[in-house]
Amino acid sequence: xxxxxxxxxxxxxxxxxxxxxxxxxxxxxxxxxxxxxxxxxxxxxxxxxxxxxxxxxxxxxxxxxxxxxxxxxxxxxxxxxxxxxxxxxxxxxxxxxxxxxxxxxxxxxxxxxxxxxxxxxxxxxxxxxxxxxxxxxxxxxxxxxxxxxxxxxxxxxxxxxxxxxxxxxxxxxxxxxxxxxxxxxxxxxxxxxxxxxxxxxxxxxxxxxxxxxxxxxxxxxxxxxxxxxxxxxxxxxxxxxxxxxxxxxxxxxxxxxxxxxxxxxxxxxxxxxxxxxxxxxxxxxxxxxxxxxxxxxxxxxxxxxxxxxxxxxxxxxxxxxxxxxxxxxxxxxxxxxxxxxxxxxxxxxxxxxxxxxxxxxxxxxxxxxxxxxxxxxxxxxxxxxxxxxxxxxxx
Numbered sequence: 001x002x003x004x005x006x007x008x009x010x011x012x013x014x015x016x017x018x019x020x021x022x023x024x025x026x027x028x029x030x031x032x033x034x035x036x037x038x039x040x041x042x043x044x045x046x047x048x049x050x051x052x053x054x055x056x057x058x059x060x061x062x063x064x065x066x067x068x069x070x071x072x073x074x075x076x077x078x079x080x081x082x083x084x085x086x087x088x089x090x091x092x093x094x095x096x097x098x099x100x101x102x103x104x105x106x107x108x109x110x111x112x113x114x115x116x117x118x119x120x121x122x123x124x125x126x127x128x129x130x131x132x133x134x135x136x137x138x139x140x141x142x143x144x145x146x147x148x149x150x151x152x153x154x155x156x157x158x159x160x161x162x163x164x165x166x167x168x169x170x171x172x173x174x175x176x177x178x179x180x181x182x183x184x185x186x187x188x189x190x191x192x193x194x195x196x197x198x199x200x201x202x203x204x205x206x207x208x209x210x211x212x213x214x215x216x217x218x219x220x221x222x223x224x225x226x227x228x229x230x231x232x233x234x235x236x237x238x239x240x241x242x243x244x245x246x247x248x249x250x251x252x253x254x255x256x257x258x259x260x261x262x263x264x265x266x267x268x269x270x271x272x273x274x275x276x277x278x279x280x281x282x283x284x285x286x287x288x289x290x291x292x293x294x295x296x297x298x299x300x301x302x303x304x305x306x307x308x309x310x311x312x313x314x315x316x317x318x319x320x321x322x323x324x325x326x327x328x329x330x331x332x333x334x335x336x337x338x339x340x341x342x343x344x345x346x347x348x349x350x351x352x353x354x355x356x357x358x359x360x361x362x363x364x365x366x367x368x369x370x371x372x373x374x375x376x377x378x379x380x381x382x383x384x385x386x387x388x389x390x391x392x393x394x395x
């Protein structure tokens with residue numbers, strides 16, 4: 001509606017300008033002045049006072065300025081007013097989108113600090129502050145022996161603590177998009193080991209048996225699927241790619257609990273298409289390319305398997321707890337990131353009680369774990385953030 005209104009106003013003002021140039025009568029002059037004042041006022045009339053974040057820029061917007069903070073005069077008020085107006089003037093997101101559309105579609109811009117445009121309109125995340133996936137693709141993030149040893153030691157300590165407390169442990173690595181689909185990148189990937197390969201090759205067999213990295217399995221499924229397994233315009237795998245990862249995870253869970261009768265679920269699949277995705281928003285656009293959206297659900301719906309006891313945040317980033325109708329299934333705590341969002345419906349069907357925590361598995365979580373007595377802990381980390389494990393400190 002705002003776009004239509006803005007288009008009508010622009011056409012109206014253009015007509016007035018033409019009349020002014022052609023006739024310059026008093027009525028036309030006054031109308032021209034009024035229209036000029038109107039266009040100056042419009043951004044303030046349509047100021048956005050409600051939004052908390054900008055999806056196009058992936059950041060929080062400036063909050064309403066206050067005259068005082070904690071009972072003291074706010075001397076930063078002029079700057080806060082300036083930030084507030086800059087972030088919230090009317091039609092701002094549309095101006096940003098049009099500006100970026102010109103850059104990408106007309107001027108041929110191929111990347112910004114966060115996104116690289118690959119072949120066939122595939123988008124790839126390259127933010128060096130977000131795990132530096134570009135360095136991973138180019139294999140410039142390989143680890144020295146000392147860092148490898150420390151990383152493996154940190155994972156082993158968690159696995160050992162779980163074993164000492166009678167808890168099963170699975171370390172799950174979610175593959176980067178470019179690890180499964182390097183062919184859509186704008187340049188070839190170098191040959192040789194990746195950082196993930198280095199870590200796996202450095203693990204003792206006892207830890208390797210508790211680790212899942214479904215990259216090669218997903219690649220093998222990619223060869224037999226017409227549909228993509230990762231979103232073309234998003235960082236993450238779609239539900240089909242997540243399902244293949246789940247197959248690997250389910251196999252490991254079943255081996256941890258050989259006496260448990262896990263449910264057998266018949267799934268149905270639907271496919272739709274849109275032009276959305278987190279990388280589209282990071283480009284500052286409303287839409288771009290084509291995203292293949294695949295839904296895979298039980299024929300009787302997920303509610304036939306489990307219910308949500310807690311779901312906080314748009315993607316459950318503030319916590320998810322599910323409870324299964326089958327109380328004889330194991331109890332789980334899952335430490336995860338955004339990649340597990342698509343896995344969560346599948347895994348919730350396997351556990352009587354599952355708690356999903358959007359954080360790393362750290363030593364300060366042990367008291368909570370012992371208090372809640374899970375049968376299994378799953379620690380999921382996306383491939384590009386594996387380097388963070390070496391920075392953790394489990395004593």
